[in-house]
Amino acid sequence: MHLVLRLDVGGRPMAWETWEEAAAHYVRGNVAWTLGDPFFTAHGGICRRSGILSQLDIHPVIAVRGRHQGKIRPPALSNQTLFHRDHHLCMYCGKHFPIRELTRDHIIPISRKGRDIWTNVVTACRLSLPSGLRVSRVNLPMRKFTKYFSTSELVRYTTSHYWFAF
Structure with a gap:
């Protein structure tokens, strides 16, 4: 350290x-x-x-x-910054989507004591499923791996107009 x-x-x-x-x-x-x-x-x-x-x-x-x-704490997690971090790519299928077709997915679901923090969430596309049917992605392999912001990168991202390109 x-x-x-x-x-x-x-x-x-x-x-x-x-x-x-x-x-x-x-x-x-x-x-x-x-x-x-x-x-x-x-x-x-x-x-x-x-x-x-x-x-x-x-x-x-x-x-x-x-x-x-x-x-110094990392900034609050929001869908906008999460989608920007992941370049609007679904981490499961690897395809690019507009914001309205993306959602936040927890790697370890909250129902299984996962937390809503930067290192436990990824961008995922909304699956076209009949209403009421829920698909768990717990056992799906990720095709893309996200680069997690370090604390210094998060501070720079949220406090200036200079954005890191990953």
Whole structure:
């Protein structure tokens, strides 16, 4: 585990943070200064426009502007961001669909104690079935595998107009 020492701008130690939490400070522009050579490089996706791989060098000590907001949490899960993450592809059949034909599917169903979190949901197409008939996809193999956003990518996705291309 790569830990980063977070300082306030005056140089007082505030907390040890994971590299993901430190990356969120970099992306938000809250890092005032750093100490030491970068010890970890976080890699994102390839930008569609420029074709350049996004990467972020993480320093072992960072000074952060502003008040400490507590632990940075991933944004709330919504169908719109889920479908964007999965490129509007059904993870079971691998085909592209418009939003109105997509739905959120839980890998481990909520009825089996699955949670409604980013790592347990995928985009799926709505099956054309008679009303009232429900098909469980629990044992269906996924044809496409989604790339889960890391915390730093989720923060960047939801706080700026720059979107990662996966």
